[in-house]
Amino acid sequence: MNRIPAFVLSILVLLAAALAPGRADAGEPGRGDLLVISYHDIRDDVARKGDPDLYAVGTQNFAAHLDWLAGHGYQPVALADVIAAANGERPLPDKAVLLTFDDGLRSVYTHAFPLLRAYGYPALVAVVTDWVDMPAGRQIDYGPRMFSRDDFLTWTQLREMQASGLVEVASHSHDMHHGVNSNPQGNSTPAAVTRIYDPAAKRYESEAEYLARVRDDLATSASLIERELGRAPRAMVWPYAAYNSQVNAIADTLGMKVTFDLEGRNQPIVPGMHGDGLHGLARLLLFDNPGIDDLAYELRHDESLEGMRALQVDLDYVYDADPAQMERNLDALVERVKQIGPSHVFLQAFADPDGNGSADALYFPNRHLPMRADLFNRVAWQLRTRAGVQVFAWLPVLGYELPDASLRRSLAIDGSNPAETFRLDLFQPETRRIISGIYEDLAASGYFEGLLFHDDALLRDDELVGTAPSDPAARTQALIDFTLELRDAAGKWRPKLQSVRNLFAAPVLQPESEAWFAQRLDAFNAAYDYTAVMAMPWMEGSSRPQAWLDRLMDEVRRHPRALERTVFELQTVDWNTGEPIPADLLKAQVRRLQARGARHLAWYPDNFIDDVPPMSDAREAISARSFPYLEP
Incomplete structure (x- = not known):
């Protein structure tokens, strides 16, 4: 060899x-x-x-x-x-x-x-x-x-x-x-x-x-x-x-x-x-x-000054029942990532073919859910070795649709809104055992360097009444503690894992909405290496996207040193219309965020099948290279 x-x-x-922020010192x-x-x-x-x-x-x-x-x-x-x-x-x-x-x-x-x-x-x-x-x-x-x-x-x-x-x-x-x-x-x-x-x-x-x-x-x-x-x-x-x-x-x-x-x-x-x-x-x-x-x-x-540039990628779009087509999809993904040159890829490790935000199956061998295909390790390794990026595994925290219907019902959050992502009750020991096992199985089966905790990790003030703490800050901490348990479960097989967690914009813009989400920026930045704020104005129904982003940036900046750990994750598609965000507008948002001090940027989704956003614009906007143009 x-x-x-x-x-x-x-x-x-x-x-x-x-190097993750805070995990190694800067300088001599x-x-x-x-x-x-x-x-x-x-x-x-x-x-x-x-x-x-x-x-x-x-x-x-x-x-x-x-x-x-x-x-x-x-x-x-x-x-x-x-x-x-x-x-x-x-x-x-x-x-x-x-x-x-x-x-x-x-x-x-x-x-x-x-x-x-x-x-x-x-x-x-x-x-x-x-x-x-x-x-x-x-x-x-x-x-x-x-x-x-x-x-x-x-x-x-x-x-x-x-x-x-x-x-x-x-x-x-x-x-x-x-x-x-x-x-x-x-x-x-x-x-x-x-x-x-x-x-x-x-x-x-x-x-x-x-x-x-x-x-x-x-x-x-x-x-x-x-x-x-x-x-x-x-x-x-x-x-x-x-x-x-x-x-x-x-x-x-x-x-x-x-x-x-x-x-x-x-x-x-x-x-x-x-x-x-x-x-x-x-x-x-x-x-x-x-x-x-x-x-x-x-x-x-000082490596802590280096910024993250991340693409969040749906493995559902690599998967195909035809192995030959799946290989072609993988090659298209790797080539696109290599040409764009981000620093990170947040790679989906769960299957969500119905798009409801919870896991119907997984893309790695495990003890608890069906395996749609043994695919995560293959794609993560190809991205790491062929495209030269750090790969973070993206998994739900609570959103798992267990195949045993009776078990699924017994562990579900009672009275949750059917329109929202299906979630399990984190205060039940069996829930914690199952989900910790999923994270451990992921780490045992594939190579990756970090975890992205999905946006399903929320807890409304009207959910689990009498079980969950009534104080919003205590609910926020309970979810944080559970994600850290999951990180440690994966850490049995993957040392020094970095952590990122999705945060809805509402708790940043309206701090009182912690009661609705059990999420808070300063608590996240204290717990994780990065917080990926969902800087998605169209998803939030804003009629003035740039003004909305400016306000989001202003609120993040109010927190001491928040820009060192906050990733602004943009949307590349207006899900209300199904149309892509125009590339010029996306690039303008990136430039403005950078000019105002944003250090870490990401976007979702990155559509490698249809080349959306277009590769030339993506290189200009989200590349981590100092010379982000087409390689010969």
């Missing part, structure tokens, strides 16, 4: 920059913070830019990095220092930095190690044990060329580096640095987080089979490292930064109580973090042979 195969190449690039690390930098190959002949190996760094640039870090007050630390700080034994120095090297390449010994000794920098070297001292004649497809045993470290070299006191060896798995079959359509996704699909048996690995496979791999790797080096590994560096809480727990039981991913740059290391606190430590992935100016930019720029 490739070291950085096509199925994961774009993930690693985008993970290096994919301060007191008690740890910066971790991820390197791979160090070579003399790396092209200045555009080398066939995107993750190789030139020897001169690597030396310049060490010199720049030393000259700007960074203090090198070893893994032992990080563990000691987490145990409360001694604090990390200011601007602490830990260097890591993935994959166990020979250049760590021949090119990096001499410089580490010269500068006195410790490092963590993560090896794929199946590649160390591999047999003569065996080759690994490492991307730019086939690699042989001469390209990887030997146990003798690892023993020498470890004996220097500068290098600690971590596991990078025994044999999970590759993709495995993840769905009936044949997509490959990282082995450590995927339940393998067997096309012959037409079944997925069970949870027990999956966890046993991971445990066997990690146990083999840890045993080999201890046998050859005399020390068991204390850290696990997940291939492709793909992990979940369950495999971290396995690593923990095998003595690897520190694990790393590739999301973010800095994190505080404080006493009491031993245990789960040292799992999933952020690392800055270096790629495209950065010079010191590139490194300085990566360490100093």
